[in-house]
Amino acid sequence: xxxxxxxxxxxxxxxxxxxxxxxxxxxxxxxxxxxxxxxxxxxxxxxxxxxxxxxxxxxxxxxxxxxxxxxxxxxx
Amino acid sequence: xxxxxxxxxxxxxxxxxxxxxxxxxxxxxxxxxxxxxxxxxxxxxxxxxxxxxxxxxxxxxxxxxxxxxxxxxxxxxxxxxxxxxxxxxxxxxxxxxxxxxxxxxxxxxxxxxxxxxxxxxxxxxxxxxxxxxxxxxxxxxxxxxxxxxxxxxxxxxxxxxxxxxxxxxxxxxxxxxxxxxxxxxxxxxxxxxxxxxxxxxxxxxxxxxxxxxxxxxxxxxxxxxxxxxxxxxxxxxxxxxxxxxxxxxxxxxxxxxxxxxxxxxxxxxxxxxxxxxxxxxxxxxxxxxxxxxxxxxxxxxxxxxxxxxxxxxxxxxxxxxxxxxxxxxxxxxxxxxxxxxxxxxxxxxxxxxxxxxxxxxxxxxxxxxxxxxxxxxxxxxxxxxxxxxxxxxxxxxxxxxxxxxxxxxxxxxxxxxxxxxxxxxxxxxxxxxxxxxxxxxxxxxxxxxxxxxxxxxxxxxxxxxxxxxxxxxxxxxxxxxxxxxxxxxxxxxxxxxxxxxxxxxxxxxxxxxxxxxxxxxxxxxxxxxxx
Numbered sequence: 001x002x003x004x005x006x007x008x009x010x011x012x013x014x015x016x017x018x019x020x021x022x023x024x025x026x027x028x029x030x031x032x033x034x035x036x037x038x039x040x041x042x043x044x045x046x047x048x049x050x051x052x053x054x055x056x057x058x059x060x061x062x063x064x065x066x067x068x069x070x071x072x073x074x075x076x
Numbered sequence: 077x078x079x080x081x082x083x084x085x086x087x088x089x090x091x092x093x094x095x096x097x098x099x100x101x102x103x104x105x106x107x108x109x110x111x112x113x114x115x116x117x118x119x120x121x122x123x124x125x126x127x128x129x130x131x132x133x134x135x136x137x138x139x140x141x142x143x144x145x146x147x148x149x150x151x152x153x154x155x156x157x158x159x160x161x162x163x164x165x166x167x168x169x170x171x172x173x174x175x176x177x178x179x180x181x182x183x184x185x186x187x188x189x190x191x192x193x194x195x196x197x198x199x200x201x202x203x204x205x206x207x208x209x210x211x212x213x214x215x216x217x218x219x220x221x222x223x224x225x226x227x228x229x230x231x232x233x234x235x236x237x238x239x240x241x242x243x244x245x246x247x248x249x250x251x252x253x254x255x256x257x258x259x260x261x262x263x264x265x266x267x268x269x270x271x272x273x274x275x276x277x278x279x280x281x282x283x284x285x286x287x288x289x290x291x292x293x294x295x296x297x298x299x300x301x302x303x304x305x306x307x308x309x310x311x312x313x314x315x316x317x318x319x320x321x322x323x324x325x326x327x328x329x330x331x332x333x334x335x336x337x338x339x340x341x342x343x344x345x346x347x348x349x350x351x352x353x354x355x356x357x358x359x360x361x362x363x364x365x366x367x368x369x370x371x372x373x374x375x376x377x378x379x380x381x382x383x384x385x386x387x388x389x390x391x392x393x394x395x396x397x398x399x400x401x402x403x404x405x406x407x408x409x410x411x412x413x414x415x416x417x418x419x420x421x422x423x424x425x426x427x428x429x430x431x432x433x434x435x436x437x438x439x440x441x442x443x444x445x446x447x448x449x450x451x452x453x454x455x456x457x458x459x460x461x462x463x464x465x466x467x468x469x470x471x472x473x474x475x476x477x478x479x480x481x482x483x484x485x486x487x488x489x490x491x492x493x494x495x496x497x498x499x500x501x502x503x504x505x506x507x508x509x510x511x512x513x514x515x516x517x518x519x520x521x522x523x524x525x526x527x528x529x530x531x532x533x534x535x536x537x538x539x540x541x542x543x544x545x546x547x548x549x550x551x552x553x554x555x556x557x558x559x560x561x562x563x564x565x566x567x568x569x570x571x572x573x574x575x576x577x578x579x580x581x582x583x584x585x586x587x588x589x590x591x592x593x594x595x596x597x598x599x600x601x602x603x604x605x606x607x
Binding site: 011039 | 327
């Protein structure tokens with residue numbers, strides 16, 4: 001999780017990822033950010049986020065994204 | 077922040093004795109006459125009435141037929157007519173919705189011209205544009221159906237409209253688009269009615285757009301590239317879906333939306349198309365409704381284009397070439413196969429345009445010789461707003477004694493002819509550098525780098541006698557460096573490779589060279605954005 005937070009903070013240093021749960025709804029992340037996140041997650045966790053998981057609920061908060069990664073790791 | 081004027085129909089008193097239905101019918105007829113005039117003027121007006129029930133624009137608030145749209149246009153026009161606003165620039169905050177287009181047409185119908193503005197524009201920049209263009213009115217917002225003008229008001233508006241349109245000066249702009257100039261000052265480009273008519277006519281004929289066409293509009297309305305969608309829809313009377321930018325965050329939903337609404341034509345920038353291919357939407361969603369993909373504005377990374385063409389083998393893919401200095405585009409290339417190396421060609425002129433390659437006053441006709449592209453066309457812009465010097469530098473007389481009189485647009489793009497007389501882009505004139513005594517096109521290095529497996533995007537800059545290559549993708553520096561050494565002449569091999577998470581984009585969605593140069597200058601290549 002720390003690793004993920006660190007990456008997200010580099011992407012948008014001004015956002016408080018601990019509390020923000022409207023990253024998509026408030027337009028903080030755009031489609032290019034999503035592409036960066038997906039490629040970074042692939043490197044960091046060796047997890048592929050395929051298109052059906054790219055929905056706002058999974059990207060609205062750092063926690064939701066982390067939960068998704070954990071879920072996909074378990075699915076393995 | 078904005079002077080919102082969508083409340084202009086508040087408080088109107090309708091003559092109730094006439095009955096609501098009768099007034100409605102009368103208004104439809106009058107609204108229609110006003111809209112008809114502007115459509116006639118643009119050459120789109122034939123048998124318009126027959127299509128009143130045809131669905132034209134679809135945004136997140138729903139569908140709007142031709143009939144409903146023309147009422148909105150009339151209502152918007154009435155505002156300016158009532159206020160006596162004539163031959164003036166009117167800024168329109170260009171949200172991605174139907175009413176933005178009703179404002180555009182309403183501004184035209186009242187004998188004025190529009191200036192599209194990005195909804196996210198900073199106050200300071202808006203003020204600058206307002207003062208540069210002499211804008212007093214900024215419009216934004218809904219033109220609601222229930223709030224209607226009375227019959228008398230519309231009749232009066234229509235009479236004055238006729239008067240006005242008869243007297244529109246020949247040189248009155250259609251719209252002025254502001255782009256970021258290289259100096260950082262916004263630069264206004266004046267587009268003409270004649271240019272739009274000439275372009276749309278040739279464009280619709282070339283690509284056989286018709287009523288069966290169904291457009292999925294991605295390009296924001298504050299970019300002039302969106303005119304290809306808007307005026308094609310108006311001309312051929314086909315539906316145009318305004319895709320919510322949020323859809324691009326949920327690629328599967330975007331795919332479903334395209335499929336469910338039978339969208340068959342995409343005129344997007346490669347960056348937007350690449351979202352679908354990068355995220356492998358083809359594997360999950362059926363996108364075979366798409367028959368035509370026309371892309372413009374930047375180089376389509378060959379790997380992404382290949383992914384599209386493999387997923388949709390029966391679809392037509394067209395590379396479009398144009399610039400803001402004209403209406404629409406002036407050349408195109410139907411892609412049969414993605415070239416094994418190098419760029420997809422610029423191709424051949426659209427029927428309303430002539431393109432010439434010129435080097436040192438000589439017109440180039442042979443293959444493989446590099447020259448600068450000059451464009452002659454009815455669709456050329458009228459020049460830069462309040463900048464005669466720059467206008468004269470870019471819209472010139474014949475660049476060669478071999479060419480006929482007329483205005484030529486100097487594109488700044490270097491190109492050559494390929495084996496089938498197709499134009500092939502080489503680089504921007506400004507990206508040509510002298511390095512260790514050799515003349516080098518940075519674009520050539522970029523094209524070769526893009527062919528290396530694992531590279532997604534790249535951008536080359538030249539600073540302090542060093543070629544610096546920024547790139548994204550799945551390849552480490554050592555590996556890329558080795559491969560580039562195999563493919564490039566030694567003096568062209570970049571001196572420094574910088575892997576990036578993403579490349580910064582400018583307001584036009586293109587890779588922002590200035591910001592990359594700043595990075596080099598500041599030596600501010602910290603952790604952000606770097607692997």
